[in-house]
Amino acid sequence: MALRVPQAPGIGQMLKDGAKHYGGLEEAVYRNITACKELAQTTRSAYGPFGMNKMVINHIEKLFVTNDAATIIKELEVQHPAAKMLVLASQQMEQEIGDGTNFVLVFAGALLEYAEDLLRMGLSPTEVIEGYELACKKTLEILPDLSCGALKELKDEAEVTRAIKTSVMSKQYGNEDFFAGLIAKACIAVQTRSNTFNVDNVRTTKILGSGVLSSSAVQGMVFKKIVEGTLKKVDNAKIAVFSCPIEASHTETKGTVLIKSATELLNYSKGEENSLELQIKGIADAGITVVICGGKVGDMALHFLNKYKIMAVRLNSKWDLRRVGKVIGATALPRLTPPTSQEAGHCDHVFISEIGDTPCVIFKQDNDASCISTIVIRGSTDNLMDDIERAVDDGVNTFKALTKDGRFVPGGGATEIELAKRLASYGETIPGLSQYAIKQYSQAFEAIPRALAENVGVKATEVLSKLYAAHQEGQQNTGFDIEAEGAGVKDMLEAGVIDAYLTKYWGIKLATNAAVTVLRVDQIIMAKQAGGPKPPKQGGMDQDDD
Structure with missing residues (x-):
């Protein structure tokens, strides 16, 4: 009498033995959100001028000590498929703008964190996605109104230095004026008359010794x-x-003489x-x-x-x-x-x-x-x-x-708080369950000033309440002043802390797309890996070996 082999229930019976399958909110969606939150948390403490450095040792044992999110995620080699989507969004930001990679990770992580709360409240992923897409569309409509100036003359060294100082500050706090001036000088020198600019035309040569202020263009x-x-x-x-x-x-040919x-x-x-x-x-x-x-x-x-x-x-x-x-x-x-x-x-x-x-x-x-x-x-x-x-x-x-695009927006969390304030008002005008997702989307913007405050060592709640109070009074350029004692706020235009408009535009767009893509996944099906059992890892040489 032949023995009957029991089939795996559900989708498992269609797949080879060894295949894995996860489905539903608990197994698929929450798992993915947790992985993305962990990745965002890793780079969040590296955000801003006071961001902490990460020590990353890559697969060939090369050491990196940096707070640059693009370098961190590139060398980490993230394997989780959902977290990889956030990495891809961040890499796309690097290709499109070359800056703002950490903004994408922090904001996308915050969006997924708030989405998890909505899902646990009983909303379906589709309703959350619908609300997020509405909120993103509205955000990109509001963003041009928050522009606080534009770069009028690309050949003006002082104006260019002021415009690029904030992006340099996040990596080289304290030396940002010096390096922004050097970069502005180098960029203006290679810019063509047709206003086209190729980043490869500004080269770097590293020579060990002396101090950073001995650098030159x-x-x-x-x-x-x-x-x-x-x-x-x-x-x-x-x-x-x-x-x-x-x-x-x-x-050309061998000859004999x-x-x-x-x-x-x-x-x-x-x-x-x-x-x-x-x-x-x-x-x-x-x-x-x-x-x-x-x-x-x-x-x-x-x-x-x-x-x-x-x-x-x-x-x-x-x-x-x-x-x-x-x-x-x-x-x-x-x-x-x-x-x-x-x-x-x-x-x-x-x-x-x-x-x-x-x-x-x-x-x-x-x-x-x-x-x-x-x-x-x-x-x-x-x-x-x-x-x-x-x-x-x-x-x-x-x-x-x-x-x-020569426009810029105020930095230091000012743009994010103004967007959060306006989106919260917009959410109240939307009927149905989407309004909850829009309100959570607006709260996700708080992650940026919160990360800045936490990395400086200030109470984030105090900073946020001061920022909201200033923005309610119509001071839309007010952001977190990292140089003030305690939870200080200041007009970012006066402080010279400004971000390029395109950095914010693409950062918000790519982070939302990444978060929505992760939320759309309701099943994870992993086929059995090809090949037989994996060979054992090669250990060090035995002491007998010469």
Whole structure:
């Protein structure tokens, strides 16, 4: 008599053994919300100028010490599928604006936290989603009214510094004025007349030593290299760029040369030397004073380059070759031939300079229309310089956002409290169960000033009550003053704490979309993983092994 194998009940009977299935509010929705809340809580304490740093060690054991949410979630490698949706929204924010990643995580986490309360009250996920979408639409309608000014002149260094200072402040509190000024100078130098701006045109070079206030901006490029020959400085340089090595040419196929006497050997060597000298003389006759190559410079070639007073710079990276070609307006040539006037580039100053004890080759342009600027970052540790680099990246991306839309809104939680106040009033005009979701959506905005206050070490409830009181009196630019003693509030426009309008717009939009996507999930079905049992983890070497 054959034994009957009992089938798993429900959906389990359709799937392979080992598949997992979770359904309903308790198993799927609440699980997802909990995972997202945990992720938001991780980055929430890193929000704002007084945000705490996280020490993250990634899968290749590289250490990161930062409060930049984009770096934290990138290196954490989040596996939970629902939390991954928040990570994707945050990464999209990084691509779209380059700043505000933590805002997306904190706000989306708060939305899901309040959604959980509504679901436990008895509302269905559909009703919550409907209310959230209505609230988001209304928020994006209100947001333009909260604009407190616009960047009128993109070439005005003082105005640009003021506009990007807040985004730099969150990473480099105390040095924000200095770095905002450097970034503004670098961005304005590379901005084209058509107001188009490419973030890749502002480069960074990190050189260990000195203090952060020794950092500087250079119009052109800086390489941690030394020149190959004896010439150390050339002004008004005409430059040739070669992607090939500079050395005696070799035959494409292997050949054998039979030499019978010493005279023949001398003549053979002489022929090679003459051929190379003719090539370098032709380059010198074309007026070239600096050559940049992507390969090695042979000893014989170096002798002739010194003879014809040509500076030689070797760059191993093809990206560096391409960028320096862009700065000087040169075309990289694949063979050692004299360049035409269109292929040769020009640079006002090429020279060796020691920054700290690091020798650097600097390509510097005097004119205002340089294609690329370099910010030389100094610092006492690599981790500190990495953090400054992320602050520079945020500042440059904020400038890019301002070239698209020059408006800005008050920071320090002022925009969020005003939106919360207006949405709460709007929620009361909506009939049905959606009004509960709209009211909870408005309360989720409180998470931003609350996080700022908690990270400073002030009672958040006291800050929120003062902010609401000020906004009820019509002071819509009033935000939390982190520099005041206790729970101080201040006009953010006077304090110079402003955020780019597009940062808030995309942050609210992406956070809402992420939260709604998580709430739409009512079942989690995980198929059995492919392959057999997983191999055991590799341990350390045994002591017997050599």
